[in-house]
Amino acid sequence: MLKFKKQDSNFRSIMKKLIILCAISLFLISCSNLSRKNKAGAWINLFDGKSLNGWKASENPGTFKVENGSIIVEGPRAHLFYVGTVMNHDFKNFEFKARVMTMPGANSGIYFHTDYQEKGFPSKGHEVQVNNSHTDWRRTGSLYSIQDVKEVTVKDNEWFTEHIIVRGKKVTIKINDKTVVEYIEPDNVERSKDQAGRVISNGTFALQGHDPKSKVFYKEVMVRPLPY
Template identity: 75%
Template sequence: MRKNSIWALALLLGLIFSNMKEKNKKDEWISLFDGKSLKGWKVGENAATFKVEKGMIVVEGPRAHLFYQGPVLNHTFTDFEFKAQVMTTPGSNSGIYFHTDYQEDGWPSKGYEVQVNNTHTDWRKTGSLYAIQDVKEIPAKDNEWFTEHIIVKGKKVTIKVNDKTLVEYTEPDSVSRSTTNARKISSGTFALQGHDPKSKVYYKEIMVKPLSQ
């Protein structure tokens, strides 16, 4: 009887330890950029707009979009936290897409865009959920690193810059978008935007934390 009790206790402790490991795994940030190459990422038109230098993705050149196509959750994310270190230069414009899909050219037709723009002429500034809930005030400075943090849980999107919440948007159940503007909560991958030849933007420490799948 005593032996059976010991085995039962050992089994219980094993299950508890396994559950703790699984929980910790879910709570971990996963890097999407190795700091050395664009491995796991794919760009269509104007691929030269993106390059890697000194642990950073440098975005400079004609319009282009760099899509994450790597192995993490088979590059399909639903609920998540996404975080990246970003640095803009004067007059530059970029963006971070989520719930999007790879496409060869043009502006991504699927997913939402989170704006990266501190001093470009576009009045929608960094942290905007582009053309859905926009930020007019500039939350960060050019030539300085800042953190852009996107949280998607269910129908709610939260956007923070340097830990300050700028957007809290809940998509209505009745939302309708056109087939050419599929801005809708669903699932998909991430993409970084090269906006125009005059824009130069830097990204590093690109990470995701899946919340549920």
């Protein structure tokens, strides 16, 4: 009888230790997963400052050129799509930043979650507006036709930072570190026929050449992929 009691006591002691070890393991796994979720990757340049390597222009390639470390956008309507190797040009959750400068009367935009399209304005993805003095009232930082900004927050002829953050269904847009848009896409969102592609999904980026009278500069174009 004494022998059985001793064995039973040893068994309970072993089981107690196993339970504690399992609890510790689960806690460490949970912490590790949380760390991975909250840790953003490093910033990655999408533009080398010298060429349009990794980018592909639609319909009017002459609208885009590189001078003095900047992409200059000037000419007939065209869009410059990122088609490079970073994330195989397919982004879902990310931070995107670019330094931008507009000339008076200029209109442009930064598309995300889009795909290469040979002609016309991209039908897939969202456009973040670049416009400080064009006749279109939607100003820099607008999530175009979804959540628009009427206030002019930056000036022509001056460099500013446009910062786009997408996490899940939330889009945050900052101009010079000031948040101008916070938008959460509703579940099962419905768009009109002409805006069917304006939903959060995945895809690449594109810089817009809006019209021959618009001149815009982009530099320090970079992305930081996010894990969730």
